[in-house]
Amino acid sequence: MSTIRGYLKKHTEALVKDVGIEPACELTGKSKATLGRYYSDHDEHADRFMPIDAVAALEEAASYPHVTAALAELKGISLSFDGTRRNADDKGGVNADVIALSQRFAILMAEYQQSIEDGVITVNEAKRLLRETTQLQQVLIDMKLHLEDEAT
Structure with missing residues (x-):
């Protein structure tokens, strides 16, 4: 499996695990098995990736945009996002x-x-x-x- 494919699959897995497998199934309308195939490193699933609408739905619920950040990193782009985070609203x-x-x-x-x-x-x-x-x-x-x- 190419380095890029493996990198994207690892970040897809991180995204699903960040949201949680059950909530991820509900948000995407996909089964656990289907979600697992999107980040599986087995040869039979090498060309299978999560659809972008499912990524968007999961990243909306996640604490961090794992797949979007991975795509940006692969292109040499740095992102900043303004979602609510631990010290975003502090007065310090x-x-x-x-x-x-x-x-x-x-x-x-x-x-x-x-x-x-x-x-x-x-x-x-x-x-x-x-x-x-x-x-x-x-x-x-x-x-x-x-x-x-x-x-x-």
């Missing part, structure tokens, strides 16, 4: 973002240290690192939005 602005940024970075480094102790990063460890990296990215987006607000 950039100062609170700097604190959140340093906390998230510390968590990421702790996860990394724990992951490389045995010299091998397992799939589960990589998923935890990816989750923390995504959280760090969301804090940076919040910070960017606060800075843009202050600049206007």
Whole structure:
């Protein structure tokens, strides 16, 4: 399977799991088996991807636009979105973002240290690192939005 296909399938899986399998079935009108095929890495499902309307419905319910972000990253584009997030409405602005940024970075480094102790990063460890990296990215987006607000 090509790198791009695998990358998109992993992000499709992250999207479905973010929403939850049962709610994802309800939102898309697809069965669990069908949703599973969209992110399966088996050769028989290599060319099967989730329809864009299903992606849009799931991303509306998800905490992060996993597939849209993956497509943007593949094209070298960075996105910012303004959905309600943990520190989007706080009154601390950039100062609170700097604190959140340093906390998230510390968590990421702790996860990394724990992951490389045995010299091998397992799939589960990589998923935890990816989750923390995504959280760090969301804090940076919040910070960017606060800075843009202050600049206007």
